[in-house]
Amino acid sequence: MRHFDLSPLYRSTVGFDRMFSMLDNISGDSAPTYPPYNIERTGEDAYRITMAVAGFSENDLSIEAKESVLTVVGEKGEEAEDKNFLYRGIAARAFERRFQIADHVKIQGASLENGLLHIDLVREIPEEMKPRKIEIRSGENKQIEASAA
Template sequence: MRTFDLTPLYRSTVGFDRLFSLLDQAAGVDSAPAYPPYNIERTGENAYRITLAVAGFGQNELSIESRQNALIVKGEKKVEESRDGEVLYRGIAGRSFERRFQLADHVEVKGASLENGLLHIDLVREIPEAMKPRQIAIVGANANAKTIENTIEQQAA
């Protein structure tokens, strides 16, 4: 039997969490993050936060770009020379990266902050008023007939 791994789609989308949660539960899929590691959290009914671990990167080495339904986070590490000697072991990743996230319709970036080596990107889904569901009042047959009769009587008078 063949199985399909939807992990790459799940890891790079925001706003489709209900669909992917159902697919994950059905398939029992567990995702393994790539560099840099990140979390996607739901902070409200229509609010999300992406947190990337970007230890060693400064504000001037990171860029965030939002276009159409995509969020692109880039990190470009400047080459530093050792001040006090040679480095014997380098375990802290300092490589450049580019991470792309697909955003659902009407999801917008509200802000970003860098603190303690974590880049927080806040997102909000703002659905336009024209696309929000509306309640339509149901008028009974008797009430509608009275309205028509009243209108005809007023026109005749």
Template sequence: MRHFDFSPLYRSTVGFDRLFSLLDNASSEVPAYPPYNIERTGENAYRITMAVAGFTEAELSVEAKEHVLAIKGEKADENDDREILYRGIASRTFERRFQLAEHVRVEGASLENGLLHVDLVRELPEAMKPRKIDITTGETKQIESAVN
């Protein structure tokens, strides 16, 4: 089994640090189905794209809870008279979990052309955003007081 080094990704991504740690620690245990991409679409925006050919919206579920994004696909039983000679398109049930970094929330999900797109956004609270601090000189200002 190959070992992938995710250390270069730690420097260039924001929001998925825990995800890369989990992938680094359990790369041999990560199932290969369904295949997916994680991409950065903006400074604080991400998109997970998962290939879910053959699944309908009703057969897919996306749930975010306590820094975990769970995507499940449950294929309905096909009780038809077809005899499949070769099955190259997988239609099995799957569940894939992603660890989300702090302050990352799911913005929405869409299904188009057999691809499930899950949009994520990282929103830092005002207290955590950088702010500019004014620099003052050593001069002291005297406050005038009104004397009766």
């Protein structure tokens, strides 16, 4: 795997150190592949994460948002261990999937239907951080009068 030196960017940016450290820690070899998922944009500031969690019920899944990390954990109960499978093609193994969430992104809700877990997210930018128009005043020269002493 190629390694990119991002240190020249550190001295020309302010406040992006978390992003650069995440880029430094990216490793394609250790990225989990189970369960498969999609991330889609559903609106201007709305997103949806869809995970294929066939065989898991609401009681087997937990979703936690802490700081800028969304964690989805699936742990199957013990009932599958008692069965004698001739062929097992449906994975029922435990998993933990983490997603880095950008600032000001909130989780709206989650639903489970037809073996797909849908997690809806929305970006809510505070009013003071939204772009605003700055009025430009004309350059009228105001003369200051000296008061008589």
